[in-house]
Amino acid sequence: MGAGNLAVQGVEYPADVPGFxxxxxxxxxxxxxxxxxxxxxxxxxxxxxxxxYSQGGQLVHNAAAMLPANAVSKVAxxxxxxxxxxxxxxAGVPAAKTKVICHAGDNICQHGDxxxxxxxxxxxxxxxxxxxxxGL
Numbered sequence: 458m459g460a461g462n463l464a465v466q467g468v469e470y471p472a473d474v475p476g477f478x479x480x481x482x483x484x485x486x487x488x489x490x491x492x493x494x495x496x497x498x499x500x501x502x503x504x505x506x507x508x509x510y511s512q513g514g515q516l517v518h519n520a521a522a523m524l525p526a527n528a529v530s531k532v533a534x535x536x537x538x539x540x541x542x543x544x545x546x547x548a549g550v551p552a553a554k555t556k557v558i559c560h561a562g563d564n565i566c567q568h569g570d571x572x573x574x575x576x577x578x579x580x581x582x583x584x585x586x587x588x589x590x591x592g593l
Contacts, residue, residue: 464503470510480519483519489507490521490523490524494524494528506535506536507534507536510539514542515541518547521547526564532554533554534590536590538558540565543559
């Protein structure tokens with residue numbers, strides 16, 4: 458795509474209560490891991506950043522753990538908003554290259570299961586996340 462360009466790839470998965478309680482949708486996690494490896498193979502000179510919100514954050518954690526060491530070592534960074542696994546490392550991604558954004562009062566970030574107002578306001582942090590990614 459060239460310098461200064463950005464591509465984004467979504468991952469389809471059911472964002473539902475059973476998936477959340479299971480620690481993230483297993484098929485969605487496997488799909489994310491597969492897409493990361495495909496991006497690295499197709500664009501070996503590009504930086505790949507894994508990102509997710511809430512249950513998507515669970516997928517980031519799971520997918521990183523599924524990646525072989527030679528792939529996860531090439532992940533440029535990870536960004537998670539409203540992380541249900543807040544406090545747990547993203548496997549293979551250095552802490553300095555990981556940005557977890559959790560709002561005060563977000564019960565999901567406190568390992569709870571209540572979706573309160575603070576969990577619904579992460580769009581306000583898009584610029585912060587973008588600046589972090591740009592610095593990777």
